[in-house]
Amino acid sequence: MSNPSLLILPGDGIGPEVMAEVRKVIDWFGAKRDLAFDVSEDLVGGAAYDAHGTPLTDETMAKAQEVDAVLLGAVGGPKYDALDFSVKPERGLLRLRKEMDLFSNLRPAQCFDALADFSSLKRDVVAGLDIMIVRELTSGIYFGEPRGIIKEGNERVGINTQRYTESEIARVARSAFELARRRGNKVCSMEKANVMESGILWRDVVTEVHQAEYADVELSHMYADAGAMQLCRWPKQFDVIVTDNLFGDLLSDAAAMLTGSLGMLPSASLGAPMGNGRPKALYEPVHGSAPDIAGQGKANPIACVLSFAMALRYSFDQGAEADRLEAAVEKVLADGVRTADLLQAEGETPVSTSEMGDAIIAAL
Amino acid sequence: MSNPSLLILPGDGIGPEVMAEVRKVIDWFGAKRDLAFDVSEDLVGGAAYDAHGTPLTDETMAKAQEVDAVLLGAVGGPKYDALDFSVKPERGLLRLRKEMDLFSNLRPAQCFDALADFSSLKRDVVAGLDIMIVRELTSGIYFGEPRGIIKEGNERVGINTQRYTESEIARVARSAFELARRRGNKVCSMEKANVMESGILWRDVVTEVHQAEYADVELSHMYADAGAMQLCRWPKQFDVIVTDNLFGDLLSDAAAMLTGSLGMLPSASLGAPMGNGRPKALYEPVHGSAPDIAGQGKANPIACVLSFAMALRYSFDQGAEADRLEAAVEKVLADGVRTADLLQAEGETPVSTSEMGDAIIAAL
Ligand SMILES: CC(C)[C@H](C(=O)O)[C@@H](O)C(=O)O
Numbered sequence: 001m002s003n004p005s006l007l008i009l010p011g012d013g014i015g016p017e018v019m020a021e022v023r024k025v026i027d028w029f030g031a032k033r034d035l036a037f038d039v040s041e042d043l044v045g046g047a048a049y050d051a052h053g054t055p056l057t058d059e060t061m062a063k064a065q066e067v068d069a070v071l072l073g074a075v076g077g078p079k080y081d082a083l084d085f086s087v088k089p090e091r092g093l094l095r096l097r098k099e100m101d102l103f104s105n106l107r108p109a110q111c112f113d114a115l116a117d118f119s120s121l122k123r124d125v126v127a128g129l130d131i132m133i134v135r136e137l138t139s140g141i142y143f144g145e146p147r148g149i150i151k152e153g154n155e156r157v158g159i160n161t162q163r164y165t166e167s168e169i170a171r172v173a174r175s176a177f178e179l180a181r182r183r184g185n186k187v188c189s190m191e192k193a194n195v196m197e198s199g200i201l202w203r204d205v206v207t208e209v210h211q212a213e214y215a216d217v218e219l220s221h222m223y224a225d226a227g228a229m230q231l232c233r234w235p236k237q238f239d240v241i242v243t244d245n246l247f248g249d250l251l252s253d254a255a256a257m258l259t260g261s262l263g264m265l266p267s268a269s270l271g272a273p274m275g276n277g278r279p280k281a282l283y284e285p286v287h288g289s290a291p292d293i294a295g296q297g298k299a300n301p302i303a304c305v306l307s308f309a310m311a312l313r314y315s316f317d318q319g320a321e322a323d324r325l326e327a328a329v330e331k332v333l334a335d336g337v338r339t340a341d342l343l344q345a346e347g348e349t350p351v352s353t354s355e356m357g358d359a360i361i362a363a364l
Numbered sequence: 365m366s367n368p369s370l371l372i373l374p375g376d377g378i379g380p381e382v383m384a385e386v387r388k389v390i391d392w393f394g395a396k397r398d399l400a401f402d403v404s405e406d407l408v409g410g411a412a413y414d415a416h417g418t419p420l421t422d423e424t425m426a427k428a429q430e431v432d433a434v435l436l437g438a439v440g441g442p443k444y445d446a447l448d449f450s451v452k453p454e455r456g457l458l459r460l461r462k463e464m465d466l467f468s469n470l471r472p473a474q475c476f477d478a479l480a481d482f483s484s485l486k487r488d489v490v491a492g493l494d495i496m497i498v499r500e501l502t503s504g505i506y507f508g509e510p511r512g513i514i515k516e517g518n519e520r521v522g523i524n525t526q527r528y529t530e531s532e533i534a535r536v537a538r539s540a541f542e543l544a545r546r547r548g549n550k551v552c553s554m555e556k557a558n559v560m561e562s563g564i565l566w567r568d569v570v571t572e573v574h575q576a577e578y579a580d581v582e583l584s585h586m587y588a589d590a591g592a593m594q595l596c597r598w599p600k601q602f603d604v605i606v607t608d609n610l611f612g613d614l615l616s617d618a619a620a621m622l623t624g625s626l627g628m629l630p631s632a633s634l635g636a637p638m639g640n641g642r643p644k645a646l647y648e649p650v651h652g653s654a655p656d657i658a659g660q661g662k663a664n665p666i667a668c669v670l671s672f673a674m675a676l677r678y679s680f681d682q683g684a685e686a687d688r689l690e691a692a693v694e695k696v697l698a699d700g701v702r703t704a705d706l707l708q709a710e711g712e713t714p715v716s717t718s719e720m721g722d723a724i725i726a727a728l
């Protein structure tokens with residue numbers, strides 16, 4: 001049987017640096033755990049635009065459809081700010097999400113014990129925090145039509161459309177309920193059903209799926225503004241949160257920041273099962289391309305390494321190996337190894353991106 | 365000259381209780397500071413639905429258009445959850461905002477010194493915090509057409525439309541720049557211009573208004589997800605934030621919660637100047653109707669009292685009297701007077717809603 005295939009898209013900014021460390025980790029699993037991958041690499045985002053005039057070529061898109069999983073670094077940067085909307089780096093990422101139909105975006109907001117003091121929140125509010133935000137990723141206002149800037153009389157008008165079908169809501173709800181069953185068995189669904197009809201449909205469909213298929217899971221509903229508040233007040237009240245594309249964007253970023261472990265957080269974007277039973281999948285860190293520190297060996301590769309751990313768990317059914325990798329990261333942190341973003345006191349010396357990668361390999 | 369007129373709409377839940385304390389404060393200003401108001405009272409939200417089958421009658425709507433300012437308590441409650449969307453309590457509030465054209469919603473996120481430990485954030489992150497979120501309130505996805513739940517094939521589809529015209533963006537931007545000039549002279553505008561065309565137009569128009577009329581104010585732009593993060597990380601980096609209706613809903617609630625002073629925060633919703641030079645205006649606390657504690661004398665009336673202080677400042681040009689009222693509230697807090705929501709240690713005894721009102725009168 002041939003090895004499972006991975007497509008690596010390092011992207012822009014710190015993407016290539018952090019991905020270089022992930023390659024070390026992938027190689028380690030091939031050499032020591034008999035888990036070899038066929039790895040190929042390609043361009044996305046600004047890097048693809050620079051080379052080909054588009055943030056994602058059709059060839060790369062086709063490759064992404066064929067592999068068992070895609071690992072992405074980060075896209076974007078000020079260099080591309082003036083580009084037309086249609087060729088901005090972000091469009092490459094959005095095209096991947098849409099054409100691979102990666103409807104379920106798993107964003108864990110976890111607080112690493114060794115970093116709890118790093119949060120702007122009080123230690124007892126975040127220590128031990130472990131919630132999972134499931135964000136719908138291929139529909140809603142990110143993709144709805146009509147959209148654009150039109151002229152009406154002598155005014156410009158900006159238009160976007162929030163649009164959710166019943167089946168789009170149902171499938172992401174299922175994925176949240178499935179996850180909850182393997183965790184704390186609680187789902188909180190967030191929308192603005194008091195203001196938006198699409199929120200009413202969201203609430204109705206989540207409720208129907210719950211009653212028909214997941215009545216054993218505890219379900220609650222919250223308006224998204226109250227949800228933002230509650231995440232800031234007492235995030236431990238949540239287990240799994242399921243929400244739409246736009247609310248998920250804001251809420252998962254806020255939750256990630258609250259943990260104090262932002263440079264540490266991975267994400268998985270999953271679609272329907274392929275012929276081999278594996279879901280279509282793309283893994284990427286929650287952090288951005290951090291152009292201000294790119295190329296300086298300062299970036300923290302942990303979020304990207306943990307994204308590979310999620311790949312082991314969700315694409316390759318290697319939960320035990322994912323645990324092993326996560327434990328190695330926890331050990332390195334407990335040992336006090338810190339990239340520049342994790343320094344807390346004057347006088348601490350940071351390790352470089354590649355030293356952090358080496359420390360993780362050593363801990364493995 | 366006749367007295368300025370106030371329409372009081374206590375609404376639902378704790379609305380009537382907290383408003384009763386505001387009446388005491390209004391009476392005090394009439395008796396002691398020669399600032400008498402013609403006060404009338406009417407129904408809104410669930411209370412109006414119960415009496416008239418609609419969350420806002422045309423008569424009340426007409427009155428709101430005529431008075432110098434509206435003071436609103438809160439709307440909504442579980443009792444009305446099953447009502448049809450078109451008559452839900454929230455529709456009364458949304459109709460007031462829309463028909464009075466209250467496009468600029470001022471939401472201060474302030475941390476009261478005496479309450480800094482109340483925040484889930486560390487003291488140094490929030491102590492002294494004083495930012496102002498200016499939320500566009502009469503357009504965007506709250507009001508855009510088409511909207512609704514339609515049937516397509518055998519699926520339901522939920523649709524809402526985000527729609528912003530150039531002039532809608534320009535007028536709320538102006539109001540943010542004006543405010544900034546009287547504060548820290550900094551505006552940060554938030555949208556998702558990397559994903560939404562309406563966000564691109566938002567960014568462009570804010571930039572144009574800035575260059576043409578407010579080049580002396582410092583302007584920055586942030587994606588709304590990054591904005592949510594930065595609010596959680598280091599809110600003091602902001603002075604005035606300007607954003608759209610939906611982002612403003614989430615971001616202002618998160619910011620309010622971060623201060624730890626949620627039960628304390630007022631808001632002003634302002635429209636264009638009327639014939640007498642005063643803007644159309646509605647003032648309301650940021651908190652909701654809190655049905656769980658309604659009618660028990662436990663509610664904290666301070667947010668509603670401070671909403672009246674905002675009315676003094678923004679509708680009646682009585683900045684010094686607003687300062688006086690705010691100082692009275694600060695004194696009461698510094699003296700340790702606490703409603704139930706503000707208790708921190710076991711064994712502290714809370715005062716009732718009306719005792720808090722009396723304490724504020726005494727401090728005045
Ligand atoms: C880069 C951008 C298009 C993207 C989004 O808005 O989804 C990012 O913020 C994210 O959350 O993955």
Ligand SMILES: CC(C)[C@H](C(=O)O)[C@@H](O)C(=O)O
Nearest residue numbers: 194195225440454457458613
């Ligand atoms: C009650 C509701 C309609 C309202 C809103 O979403 O605007 C509330 O959350 C607010 O922020 O004033």
